[in-house]
Amino acid sequence: MTVHPFIEAEKTAGHKVKRACELLKASRAAFYARRTGTPGPRAVRDAELTEQITAVHEQSRGTYGAPRVHAVLQREGAGCGRRRVARLMRLAGLAGRHRRRWHRTTIPDPHAATRPDLVLRDFRPDPEAVDTRWCGDITYIATDEGWLYLATVIDTASRRVVGWATADHLRTELVADALRAACRTRRPAGPVIFHSDRGCQYTSREFTALAQEFGVRLSVGRTGQCWDNALAESFFATLKNELGDTHPWPSRAAARTAIFEWIENWYNLQRLHSSLGYRTPADYEATLAA
Numbered sequence: 001m002t003v004h005p006f007i008e009a010e011k012t013a014g015h016k017v018k019r020a021c022e023l024l025k026a027s028r029a030a031f032y033a034r035r036t037g038t039p040g041p042r043a044v045r046d047a048e049l050t051e052q053i054t055a056v057h058e059q060s061r062g063t064y065g066a067p068r069v070h071a072v073l074q075r076e077g078a079g080c081g082r083r084r085v086a087r088l089m090r091l092a093g094l095a096g097r098h099r100r101r102w103h104r105t106t107i108p109d110p111h112a113a114t115r116p117d118l119v120l121r122d123f124r125p126d127p128e129a130v131d132t133r134w135c136g137d138i139t140y141i142a143t144d145e146g147w148l149y150l151a152t153v154i155d156t157a158s159r160r161v162v163g164w165a166t167a168d169h170l171r172t173e174l175v176a177d178a179l180r181a182a183c184r185t186r187r188p189a190g191p192v193i194f195h196s197d198r199g200c201q202y203t204s205r206e207f208t209a210l211a212q213e214f215g216v217r218l219s220v221g222r223t224g225q226c227w228d229n230a231l232a233e234s235f236f237a238t239l240k241n242e243l244g245d246t247h248p249w250p251s252r253a254a255a256r257t258a259i260f261e262w263i264e265n266w267y268n269l270q271r272l273h274s275s276l277g278y279r280t281p282a283d284y285e286a287t288l289a290a
Contacts, residue, residue, distance in 0.1 A: 063242040065096025068219040071278035118219035123231040131188040135195040137232035153182035160281035164249040183214040195219040
């Protein structure tokens with residue numbers, strides 16, 4: 001902290017340091033630290049916290065902002081407030097990644113059979129509803145070989161990606177593979193609702209037959225209402241933001257490897273979710289199982 005030169009003048013003139021510091025709203029500790037060249041306890045603690053914050057930020061692949069960094073520090077027993085974390089991150093030049101806008105890939109089929117909306121925008125985590133409500137959507141990843149399309153199935157209760165598939169096309173086979181993977185991996189004990197938008201892939205006969213085979217009830221949102229499938233849309237925004245969607249991948253194989261590593265090793269197992277009380281999907285499900 002820079003001490004005003006007037007303090008030095010006041011001391012030389014015989015005035016009390018305490019009164020001079022009060023007038024200039026500076027601490028006496030800062031004055032004496034300036035004279036001795038020794039940093040105060042708060043400065044020392046700030047330096048220690050900055051090292052911890054930097055380590056957490058690097059472990060998050062540079063994606064965590066102050067709220068998630070603060071949550072990690074709290075779990076590790078570091079006593080500090082969120083504002084202090086935000087201040088130290090600004091001073092260290094650290095920032096989380098922010099979401100960007102994206103394009104939709106599904107095309108509604110005007111001749112598709114009418115289906116109900118069984119979710120009604122209720123995507124809140126529910127400890128009693130794991131493997132009872134899933135949602136999904138399709139997005140695209142740019143590569144030098146062309147687009148790579150990704151379809152997902154997400155458990156709305158735990159935020160875990162329970163099934164996903166990639167392909168170089170947008171045929172129904174893509175979303176069918178994702179749902180098939182979810183059903184075979186999770187093997188839900190009871191009926192499951194799968195919610196999506198009104199894209200032609202999700203309203204096709206092939207997808208309907210597959211859902212009936214696995215005992216899955218299909219639910220759809222309204223046309224043109226992204227909030228009706230907000231959880232799936234939010235997931236894609238996070239994936240593109242944190243995966244670094246700034247330039248095309250050299251190949252579809254490289255993009256798929258990166259997606260696999262991000263979903264299976266990071267998103268499901270390590271990434272903290274604010275909606276889960278800053279826990280990971282794996283931690284959340286483990287707590288429910290216990």
